[in-house]
Amino acid sequence: MELNDKVYNQIVQLCDIGNALIEKGQVDKAIESYTEALDLVPLPKNEWETSTWIYTALGDSYFYNGNYELAKSHLYNALNCPDGASNPFILLRLGESLFECGELxxxxxxxxxxxMLEGYKLFFDEDDKYFQLIMDMI
Incomplete structure (x- = not known):
């Protein structure tokens, strides 16, 4: 399924604004922009590709804000959207959020x-504690 061009362009514009706000360190405002973009996605949201990256952006933003419960919730949503279960970044950030929530x-x-999907390079810029959790399993 594809969104009509007008809605898709609005979503992309709001996500671009969110991304720019993230780069400026304005995470709360970025979350508002991403949420506004998600509101434009028709129901059921988990059937749209755009939801995959919007939920991921929200989860990542909440992770950096230290709100790991909300990060986890949005990343689980992203996981259940098209191609979410095979996206290494979603899996990584969800794992990190679960770690921070004590769900080891x-x-x-x-x-x-x-x-398994991406190798160690995915962990390279992350805190070592996350890779150390799985080192003995590799």
Missing amino acids: DKAKEYLLRAY
Whole structure:
């Protein structure tokens, strides 16, 4: 399914604004922009490709804000959207969010899946604690 061009362009514009705000360190304003973009996606949201990257952006933003519960929620949503389950970044950030929520068994599962898809390079710029959690499993 494809969104009509007008709606798609509005979504892209709002996400571009969100991305620019992230680069400026204005995470809360970026979240507002991403949320506005998500509101434009028709129901059911999990059937649209655009939802995959919007939920991912929201999850990533909440992760950097330290709101790991909301990060986890949005990343689970992203996982259930088109191509979400095979996206190494979604798996990584979900694993990290689960780690921060104290859900270590689930964190291991998603971090290991991310590693299996992308290898160590995905973890290179991340805190070592996440890779250390799965080192003995590799």
